[in-house]
Amino acid sequence: xxxxxxxxxxxxxxxxxxxxxxxxxxxxxxxxxxxxxxxxxxxxxxxxxxxxxxxxxxxxxxxxxxxxxxxxxxxxxxxxxxxxxxxxxxxxxxxxxxxxxxxxxxxxxxxxxxxxxxxxxxxxxxxxxxxxxxxxxxxxxxxxxxxxxxxxxxxxxxxxxxxxxxxxxxxxxxxxxxxxxxxxxxxxxxxxxxxxxxxxxxxxxxxxxxxxxxxxxxxxxxxxxxxxxxxxxxxxxxxxxxxxxxx
Numbered sequence: 001x002x003x004x005x006x007x008x009x010x011x012x013x014x015x016x017x018x019x020x021x022x023x024x025x026x027x028x029x030x031x032x033x034x035x036x037x038x039x040x041x042x043x044x045x046x047x048x049x050x051x052x053x054x055x056x057x058x059x060x061x062x063x064x065x066x067x068x069x070x071x072x073x074x075x076x077x078x079x080x081x082x083x084x085x086x087x088x089x090x091x092x093x094x095x096x097x098x099x100x101x102x103x104x105x106x107x108x109x110x111x112x113x114x115x116x117x118x119x120x121x122x123x124x125x126x127x128x129x130x131x132x133x134x135x136x137x138x139x140x141x142x143x144x145x146x147x148x149x150x151x152x153x154x155x156x157x158x159x160x161x162x163x164x165x166x167x168x169x170x171x172x173x174x175x176x177x178x179x180x181x182x183x184x185x186x187x188x189x190x191x192x193x194x195x196x197x198x199x200x201x202x203x204x205x206x207x208x209x210x211x212x213x214x215x216x217x218x219x220x221x222x223x224x225x226x227x228x229x230x231x232x233x234x235x236x237x238x239x240x241x242x243x244x245x246x247x
Contacts, residue, residue, distance in 0.1 A: 047061050
């Protein structure tokens, strides 16, 4: 039986060597494409009718839109309205990536630190460049909060700089660790069920316990998948507000 970590192994689907680089199309890339296609399909197909009384797909699309729009307004402010598509795309991509991973035999690309770190770095670079574009060198005042006494500036500035540059690490590790731990736990309990089932009638009855645990864990993982997408988008909104308002 496959080990609990084998589900995270990246496998080549199409080998594409380009020069000295390996640009092969993998199971991770396939599921990223699937997440984009499914999200795009939901939004386009669900909103095609624009009915006054929405159906299920239109209700889901509108719910996603209104949820993220409210999150951006509350946590990034009115000035962040032009950047709503960026936050919305992040949220939907991470959400569909997390949910796809719950399908048996599917691949969870958000359980890989390279993927989550790339997303986090994209957010970090975007808000940093935006901050300098909007405020110039005045953006550096972010590292010395207004009203800070001059005699402790030597301590506050290094702390603020470190906390700022740690943002992409904390943002990426939080998502990666939750997805990795949850899916590993599901696989472990599923393995217990299979092992006990081969031990006769007693083992078959005993195997119902890890099955029940797996059902409960699956429900928890479904909730975690949504929460982690929300947290990722929420923190992106907070960082965006810092860049826009220097708070």
